[in-house]
Amino acid sequence: MAKEVTLLTGFLGAGKTTLLNQIITQKTETRFAIVENEIGEMSIDAELVVKGATELVELNNGCLCCSLNDDIFEVLNELWDKREQWDHLIIEATGIADPANIAQPFLTMEQVKRGYILKRVICVVDAEQVEDQLRETAEAVQQLVFSDLILLNKTEKVSPEYLLELQATLKSINPFATVYIGTKDDYKIKQLFQQERILNFSASPQAVTPKGIFSISRDPAKAAPLLAISSLHQQHQHSEIETILLRYTQSMDITLLEHRMMVFLILQSASVYRIKGIIYSEGFESKIILQTVGKSLAVDLGERWLPDELRESKVVFIGKNLQVHGFDKMFRDCLTKNL
């Protein structure tokens, strides 16, 4: 039997991982396989996904919609080999991905369609930030246009009047999508999963071979059809959006860091869409998860450090015209050794 797939899209920080965690915790009758795609070589999202996913695959070498096509085929093949262990695949795209590019193999490639049915594309939208995002980036528009379901999130942060305007705006961008409204505390997971794309798929499980459903090969001659798709996708680039990764092995003073971050967000954060970090602070048995979206800052406790785990802080910045030296100085100033 072909496996069902849900694609999660939405701009940086909209709430995709939060929704994913709600899905895993609420739909306990379903065993999920999760593909987490992140920009930059370091995975932070995978650490934020609640334990419970049967299979969690991280793809961190680039954005799935433009550079990871061979990787996704390999992952689909591997997951297919383990298909007895899971029921439903969720792909969380990066916040700057064009979901149409990720969906393309599921909609157009017969080998992929034999094993996987794309059931729905859900776009999570940050009610407070979306207007600016739509103005500034093509990616935010592409994500809305391609989705079947739009989850207008963080609605407690805006007024009811503005929410109505926003709904009308989203409907005008994608009149075919169903718009749900909510916050992280009240997602209607069952309703989201009841809704399906209206598409004609012909799944033919008999054609699936025990070795896998695609002929993946690094041999360029054998991999010709896949390479053709890869080169097509390379034309799509998130030209202006860049990422920076900073790491520090010394302990951070979390109170000082929080203060510096708040001042930074008030004064100079316009070109920074997202900051995500795992912070090591001596005296805390757990990782500290630091996140910003727009001008909002969240600092939470994460998983406990494992006894043999390297204790270090890792922070990713995503935005335009990023000033690495300024960020580095801000974080270095908060290292405990400097106090």
Ligand SMILES: Nc1nc2c(ncn2[C@@H]2O[C@H](COP(=O)(O)OP(=O)(O)OP(=O)(O)O)[C@@H](O)[C@H]2O)c(=O)[nH]1
């Ligand atoms: N106030 C509020 N915050 C929310 C809501 N949903 C998510 N958040 C917060 O928004 C921040 C970003 O959420 P994520 O789920 O990590 O967003 P994401 O879309 O996965 O982010 P990227 O993977 O970086 O694109 C976190 O601090 C969440 O706790 C909500 O409904 N209300």
